[in-house]
Amino acid sequence: MSTVLITGGHSGIGLAAAQALAGKKIDLVLAGRSPDRMGQVAGELRAEYGVGVTSLALDLSSLASVRAAAVRLRDMLGSGEVASLDAIACNAGGRFDGEVSPSSDGYERTFATNCLGHFLLVQLALPYLSEHGRVVYTSSSTHDPDSTDGRLVGAVVEPDAVALAGNGKGGLQALSAGKRYSTSKLCTVMYAYELDRRLRTAGSSISSIAFDPGSVPETGFLRGMPKPVRWISASAAMKWVMKRIGAVTSDAEFSGASLAALLTSPDYADVSGKYFQANDGKLSAVRSAQLSYDERRAAKLWDDTKHLVGLAADEEPILLR
Template identity: 50%
Template sequence: MPTVLMTGGHAGLGLVGARTLAQRYGCDLILAGRNPERVEKGAQQVRDETGVRVQTLTLDLNSLASVRDGATTCLEMLKAPGAKTESIDGIICNAGIQANGPASYSADGYETTFASNCLGHFLLVNLLLDSVAPAGRIVWTASGTHDPALMDGKSVGKAAEPDAKALATQGRDGKPISGGRRYATSKLCVIMYAYELNRRLRKAGSTVGSIAYDPGFLPNMGMGLGAPAIFRTSLVKFALRKLGMTMGQMPLSGEALAVLDQDAAYVGSSGKYYHSKNGLLSETRSSLASYDTAASTKLWIDSEQLVALQGR
């Protein structure tokens, strides 16, 4: 029976994905989040509905020490008596934040949006990568806001340059960019991580997959809850769809997390970008900037330095 680790799998989009992993694919789950009570509540819902084994993991993506502790605990779970496997069959990097207002900083001194959405998941994946099963997949939750050519990107402002060191110190030496742009930039970096990891895996001869996924704009959850209330009205949602916004649709957007990670139809999807739009899950192109391999390599190397990965 496969085992999948998911961040943010205890509520909203992630909870739908967790239920799908359990019901459709029979996966055991490790649900990770920073609030133990909330994570346990979501985990118990999945246990009650599906009967699968669901373990919880306290992990704050805004703290590199917490990520390291969480990765260590996850590996111990896999080796504990009664564990059905010593490998992870999937990692879904789903948790994310949009921090509006003045720039704030993590326990490590890094800008909160970049720390949570990028560096936390980057470190987690790298610490667990050797324990991912040969046919395992890593799914990175992205967003159409990263692309300034789309209405999604135009709605929040153009993503900044994917410079890890500059993004980590965003706002310390001057006025920070807006919360919307910080969010869009973090999602650009997430997609570039997914692509760069795919290149590194292929070069190493690995069969592990790395996929980027945009669940679409969901007015009633996630980034949508940070938007003005008018965005949640039927008329405005209809208008946004007409204007070309990548509108997600529950439960498809949540189910797609599980489908991309476990379904046999997506075995050859590493290095690709998918989105949920108007009730359909389909492969699409991400922004021009996301395909800059030199920038992606630099982003990866600089991120390794920021999380002190070389010292593990």
């Protein structure tokens, strides 16, 4: 039986994906920093679908937590508690409004959570992924400054890992929350593409895919905003306006089912290196931002990120060296 690891699989789009996968009798590893909620969701999924569901403690903003989760995952696979690892959904993430706040490692929290944590997790878990496994990165249309979503949230800045990790330090002016978020999602797409290039160079059959779930305001994305803003964003009138102005819109159920399909469906067995978008009930392969295809910038982003997460020589997967 197949097993999929989903970060943030206990809420929002991740939960919808977990439900869709469980409905296909696929076992799950739910990774996140809410043990009580994960335990509750795991019990519900086991009872309703009869699948194996394991919880994995993981705080993506903490590199120590990511390393501990990777060790725990290795042990679960070694003991047979988890039978296999066939796909990884790098799905969890967040936008952190207000002043810049550092992670436990001293990095800007948006970049630490949305980028550094998932980068390290993939590096450490890749050796345990099955031969034809898949890695799917949840990004956002906000990564494209030429899109409606990109203009609304805040146009991206240079995808420089060192600058983004240190944003707001040394008395320098901090980026807005929107720019921090959109740029982290640009980096996410670039990680997906760079992983694909390195896998292809190594002759690997593992796939690396980027996914835009669309704007889904009923999820926890806006949890840090005032209640009136959250209510207006989730209203039917606002959804109509967003569609009219060209924003990418979806709902949790469709986006979750789309993520589940990209992770496991035979229809997406040969789409590594592509960017898929869930928009108004359709899942399509589309072009991402022009900057996301810059291979020189992507290679630098990758190498700088390896330095920031402190990736040791024995931690880097052999096929990516």
